[in-house]
Amino acid sequence: MGTKDRYERLREQATTSERDSSPHTLLAVVSLAISLLLLAPLVWIFLRAGEIEFARAVELLTSDTTVSVTLNTLALVTGVTVASILIGVPLAILTAQTDLPFKRFWTITSALPLVVPSYIGAFAFVSAFGPRGVLADLLSPLGIEQIPTIYGLHGAILVLTLFTYPYVFLTTRASLLSFDGTVVEAARTLNHTRWEAFRRVTLPQIAPGIAAGALLVALYALSDFGTPAIMQYDVFTRMIYNEFGARRLDYASVLSMLLLVMALGILAVESRLSAGRDGAYVSSGSRRPGLIRLGYWKAPALLFCGAIASLCLVLPIGILLQWLLRSGTGYSGGGFAFEASYAWNSVGLAAAAAAICVVAALPIAYLAARGTSGISSLPERATYVGYAVPGVVLGLALVYLGLRYVPFLYQSVILLVFAYVIRFLPQAVGTTESSILQVDPQYIEAARSLGYHPLSAFRKVVLPLVAPGIAAGAALVFLTTMKELPATLMLRPTGFETFVTYIWLVQGAGYYGQAAVPALVLVGLSGLSMLVILRREDTS
């Protein structure tokens, strides 16, 4: 090639190429746009809340009930979050870093409880461990008349934890999968046992992942209604529910705002806890941490996984089956026939929501992980707000806004999926962000110096590396969409039924047993889908 060419080429390029300002600008604009779009429906809450007299609102918010119920809620949130970490993190380690037999199976069973609507779980627990439940029946012949009550704070914590710990499990696992193992080796040659190395090296670095999951758990516990109600524990969302029952949307909105404030508080706590996470990536080692040999611990580990799976999956389904057998005769009719289309509707919706969330999460997560300015994590924080809003509130907001601004989308699948995205986007954002934090920023630089536009560099380099995080995010969104009830009920097209609307239907009719069948199918189908999703994480 001619020399003149080369020099001229350089010159030419120098004169023609656009002069870029900050590569983060575009990203910031996109992220901001997405988060604004997602936050927009919440304006409705403020509109409604504005309808109430200020003094009345203050009175409502400062009443004894509000205060005591708020305290109850905070106790519940704290308890569930801590307990979820205690269950989710060990399970993540077992399935990601040890030679536990049947790891893939346990990975799926550990994630699946997320698909069990927690109110079903709560039913099952009450049926099993309630004062006259299965356990009590079993024990009474032995002369044990009284068993400790399952009701109350501890019961609510137990049940909520068992059905939300998968948030922590999945996010932690994703972090562990993208974790660079050389530093663990380094710690061990500095005479740290596996456990010490984990505590001092692995833990601090997967902390953003754990925090992302814990945040989701906390916000879930904050906004859940069904479980605490069944567990006879009084929480804040019940107040909102009651206002809806009374059709006082303005009151409900004011209370929702207080709920949002609590959510913001939790977000702030989380931000503070993971503030030190800009200990940016540096080790260029790419070794996977070696598998931990469990040795004697294999049996207890299997027992642990098995116990959790039994409590979270076998127990509820078993109880439902028992109801099914017990419910015997008396009911028949097409209204309760389960149709295959419900399954496809559910899977389709969940898949669409997962896909959109994953895509929308990328720019937001990337900006939050790599952005330099203080406001770059604002869009990310903003997405969590939607997650903390109870489904009914969101549903009504979208009914209201949908009817006024996009009537052609009203009661369409599109609006429904949009609702899912608002509710569940942070699940994808959190996992994606914590994975991005673990990717060496030099990879992007290397790709750019090889002529790649930042976007394509991202696609070719970062994307495959954060696949575990994205897969986890997709799984989270998928599973939670599968079981989402309130927004689904309010926004679905008329005549469009899914797993949960069907379960809700039969349960509402008192045919608890009937719920066993779709619940089984729900779990089975979700398990299969999870298999597909988790396959993706192997691409890295």
Add this chain to the structure above:
Amino acid sequence: SGILGGGDGGEGGSDGGTDTGAGQISLSDFRGSGPLVEQRDAPGGTSIEELPDLSGELTLYLGGGEGGLYLDLINLLEQLYPDFTANHRLEASSDLANTIIEENEAGASPADVFMSIDAGSLGAVANAGATASLPEEALSTVPEAYQDSEGRWVGIAGRARAIPYNTNQISESDIPSTVQEFPETAALENSMGWAPSYGAFQSFVTAMRLIRGDDETMSWLQAMQDHGITTYDDEFRVSNACADGELTAGFANHYYTLRVQSARDDSPIGLAFTEGDAGALVNVSGLEIIDGTDNADLASNFVRHVLSAEAQEFFATRTFAYPMIPGVAPVGDLPRIDDLNPPDINLTELADVAGTVDLLRDAGVL
């Protein structure tokens, strides 16, 4: 039908008719099965056969959990009339009411008919001016107490407040005959349950407020709490807890007890009623036609079908509700509505749930 079939369907002598041919539907399809339903007389009232055929597409908002049960009825009608389709949308009654009101404000609701398990929701929609008028033929078959005074909604099935109790722990005669006496009944101390966030319970409290005023209602609520009462999230669970022996007695709608009895053979659960007070309130499920429907004729005809002898037999034997037309008797050994001695109140006024929620909250119940 679905891959998993309809569960326990077909046993009540429906001869597989639920699945096959139109026009083959007979009374036995509308009627339930089991011990409670045996040896019933043929229902009186207008038979479906006397009504014009249903034909066309109807959009039906179906409120309430048990509303699911009503789907069976809709299905039967669809089988009966091949030209008839009901697009239904099933949600909690109060949510649907909220939705209809929103929709109505924004233009027109897609709904033609709102069918709700709760008169309060019907009233709310009516009060928001979102209803159209109902056919006189339909209104005339239903006692005045169970329809809106302005004819904007009509009851289709009655739901009585009742006291489920555990027959091993207490006998019917020990159960007080007014709600007012419950806090003073030693046998029930610390062994009762209620579901205060449940709509039917709130209607009961609303009724109490209408009858006795807020202050007395408040004292009663407090007295009940002092007496010791456990909170549940719905009344089916209250009823089950009674059957389990977890509770001695509770406050719940009557049909839950029948449902427990029907589902669990020989369960030790009985049903008692109070007299003349809110505890004996008979609330209704009902129907209204939504304003702006371009299907008014079909909607009217549909309402008449729901009030036909067969449909009322359905409500009585399948949902264990009180039928709304005199020709059909309630199931089993349920007292007739007239024997129940319900309080005399305007059901539309039950729509004031807000005041009740405030009261319940002030009482520390909610």
Add this chain to the structure above:
Amino acid sequence: MSRQTRTQQTSDFDDVDAAVANPNRTVLELDDVSKDYGHEVAVENLSLDVKDGELLTLLGPSGCGKTTTLRMIAGLERPSDGQISIADEVIADGTSFRKPEERNVGIVFQDYALFPHLTVAENIAFGLTEMEEDAVGERVDELLELVDLSAHHDKMPSQLSGGQQQRVALARSLAPEPDVLLLDEPFSNLDVRLRVEMREEVRKILKRAGVTAISVTHDQEEALSISDRVAIMNDGTIAQIGDPAEVFENPESRFVASFLGQASFLSARVTNDQIETGLGSFDVDLLNGPVAAYNGAMVDVLVRPDDLQAMPTNESKADGYVVHRQYNGPSFVYRVELHSGDVVHCMHNHVETFEPGQPVEVDLVADHDLAWYPTE
């Protein structure tokens, strides 16, 4: 592990400049460039010209800002101040900034930055976006052969040894034939044999294609033997730049001197036409450049191990004592503490060995002018 030996050994006696039309034209220019990280100043008022097709080597102590300089040229870091131009076009200054992917500047990272999810071949092919698939395959094979890794075509980076990874990084950056190539210690993890082979090969490739290159190295031999010019950096700025022999023979400062070769300094007093040192008096002509101005003052004279010769002697005649011996294969380097207090290094062929404490006489045997610096 057989290595393809080079066949065309006659071809590279600097006859490969042909690819550049005008070797005096400046392609890359850094003008008063600074970069700070908060309080930490990594590069400070650095100016530098690189000519078309030139191979410039940056040498300097650890942490002096070499990597930072390369990163600014590649567009991976924005200068805090000053401007950078390529082919007379400003590509970075206070207001404008051209993106890395539009600079056609390749870089071999000090820590490789291989893509961990791609195989060796995929890593190398990464930059070849505009080629046909077949051509890509061929080019990859060619480069794999060059870096002697043909057998590792399908391995993942984590399955490679350190040196193998480094070679993949090199091949990856060469593949798309960038106009400017930045090499950040590209051979640091290679064994000597391979290093020599690779650096000659790379030089040849760069010269043939007329690629302008800046290489960072800590290997003085590498710097002196393959570069057209070397630049010595210190504390974020250029201490001296020039052709290798010039810099080696006439280091402008003690720092530069002490950075190339094993430098010792002999303190000397200038007295008219003589200099007095711990090794005796010498004619002032031995020093390069005019010394007149320093008459009567002290200067430090640069002596390298091969400028001096030590001979065993007895205590009375000795200039000093041997305090340290270092074996380096062909020779020993002795460290001698002179009676005058200076410490100097002398190189000796390995057949004569001294014991520690041995009194020695040290002769100045340099056959060239000696550089000197006013004593600070």
Add this chain to the structure above:
Amino acid sequence: MSRQTRTQQTSDFDDVDAAVANPNRTVLELDDVSKDYGHEVAVENLSLDVKDGELLTLLGPSGCGKTTTLRMIAGLERPSDGQISIADEVIADGTSFRKPEERNVGIVFQDYALFPHLTVAENIAFGLTEMEEDAVGERVDELLELVDLSAHHDKMPSQLSGGQQQRVALARSLAPEPDVLLLDEPFSNLDVRLRVEMREEVRKILKRAGVTAISVTHDQEEALSISDRVAIMNDGTIAQIGDPAEVFENPESRFVASFLGQASFLSARVTNDQIETGLGSFDVDLLNGPVAAYNGAMVDVLVRPDDLQAMPTNESKADGYVVHRQYNGPSFVYRVELHSGDVVHCMHNHVETFEPGQPVEVDLVADHDLAWYPTE
């Protein structure tokens, strides 16, 4: 960037062995150790003894299994075969395996493996778990001073230059004073001056504490100058092991020879008491060891650049032509293609320079026996 200069320059003439009771006791023993990764054999039947307090250097081509060997010693990899013992206790064989944290073996990783979430000081303090807090602080400061990074105490690893990171890795491994220290190219990213300083300092520390060490390096000077013994590895096994001079002067194979110093081979025919080469005939005594058995056969004689001297001459007298010139500071190395076809390297002080194509006469000026190998 000021560097603390060493004050005690008289102290290190190998008088620091004192810390070891019995320098002949074998501390570390590898017996027929192999390691394969699937089909790839990284280490094959490698046996090695390291004595108490000894500093052994491993040299070998890229990818020959050096890092893998260290990783097996550290317990980060299980040998596929063979056994490893420390102080006569088997720590890894087919059945047993002692965990890394129970071996008291420290390692400096080739790619540093610093903890990205900890500051420089915290990284160094990481292994100091059994010390009081105050003592930890002191020790960290001491090591930071040693590696000349006191100013970077609170930085995160990502804010350090390559060489700075490497020094932190070194300090971190030295901090807890392990019994056995493994150094995987610990100075590869340091500039010459710092490298020399650090390696002497480290050697002194190791010797004082009686630490047994294995160091991997690609720097021949480093290998020869600081090791007690060097081991040359090739293709996963040890090619030669011995003290530095022995290995340099009597390499057992062409491979070992070509790996240390710039080796050229002169093909020669042995005829009774003469050898005939492209440079003329020489007495057979010039070769080391008995050659008698090869009478009449061809042998390759090892000549290093300083064994030969080139002089300009005219075409008719020339032994060959200069084909390449390499400047390396004190001298040039010329590559000469002899008429006989051999290519040899000659070193020359830089005052005489030859042009390419220059006909030269080459003299053998070695003052020691030359190693030789039967021609393959």
